Amino acid sequence: MDAYAARGLPAEYLDVALAIANRDVFTRLDASRAVLGIQVELQETPLADLDPLDRPYLQLAALYAQAGRPHLARAVLSEFESVVEPRLRGPERADYARARGELALAEGRYEEAIAEFRASDIGECLACAFPGLLRSYDAVGEPDSVIALLERYLATPHIGRLARVDHAYLGPALERLGQLYDERQDREKAAASYARFVELWADADPELQPRVRAAQERLDEIMAERG
Numbered sequence: 001m002d003a004y005a006a007r008g009l010p011a012e013y014l015d016v017a018l019a020i021a022n023r024d025v026f027t028r029l030d031a032s033r034a035v036l037g038i039q040v041e042l043q044e045t046p047l048a049d050l051d052p053l054d055r056p057y058l059q060l061a062a063l064y065a066q067a068g069r070p071h072l073a074r075a076v077l078s079e080f081e082s083v084v085e086p087r088l089r090g091p092e093r094a095d096y097a098r099a100r101g102e103l104a105l106a107e108g109r110y111e112e113a114i115a116e117f118r119a120s121d122i123g124e125c126l127a128c129a130f131p132g133l134l135r136s137y138d139a140v141g142e143p144d145s146v147i148a149l150l151e152r153y154l155a156t157p158h159i160g161r162l163a164r165v166d167h168a169y170l171g172p173a174l175e176r177l178g179q180l181y182d183e184r185q186d187r188e189k190a191a192a193s194y195a196r197f198v199e200l201w202a203d204a205d206p207e208l209q210p211r212v213r214a215a216q217e218r219l220d221e222i223m224a225e226r227g
Helices: 002-006 010-026 031-044 057-066 070-083 094-106 110-119 130-139 143-155 159-164 166-183 187-200 206-226
Strands: none
Touching (some): 010 031, 010 166, 057 070, 057 094, 070 094, 094 110, 094 130, 110 130, 130 143, 130 166, 143 166, 159 166, 166 187, 166 206
16 A cells, blocks of 8 residues: 555555455454544545546445445445446446445345346456355345355355455355354364364464354364264
8 A cells, every 4th residue: 555655546555445444344344443444545545536437436335335334335326326427337347236236235135135246246256246145145044045155156266256355255254154064064064164264364363363263163073073
């Protein structure tokens, strides 16, 4: 971020700030920290200072929705739709569909959210629809669909996944998959997922270590049960 600021690249600067806020929501599970952090950055680098096509409206709207602030998400989407002409914000844009999906999910319109996320599963980031779909199916209580999505995500190597998704979602995905298999009493698969999660987050920040310990303890219990 310092390098982008020094080179006068505000759009790239905000991209990194949004990635950090995204991790605060999904990795640290701290939505308030995410919102406060991005709002501080927007005071330093206002959207109005950027060319309209460089403003990260859609990423910002998605973040606000993910952080449980749908009113802020709707305001950002409204500004996007008023500033960016229709031919440049067509419904076929994957990031536009994802932003609409996040807003629908935040407002409890789950079937609409699922449809928007599925429509966004195109283009350069085929894995980018995964987090929204996962949370939508979790919200409507469809664990089989959640497991299928998690397995698909983990089994699909894609440059978009590596560059844009794994940093925030890979750890939580393994953690959640272990929990779901545990609930289904599929101890072998639960143990495998917990083990991958524990290995990945072995050196995680101190505030995340309670989750690592919980997974390790459950893994130890499963291994003891299996003898």
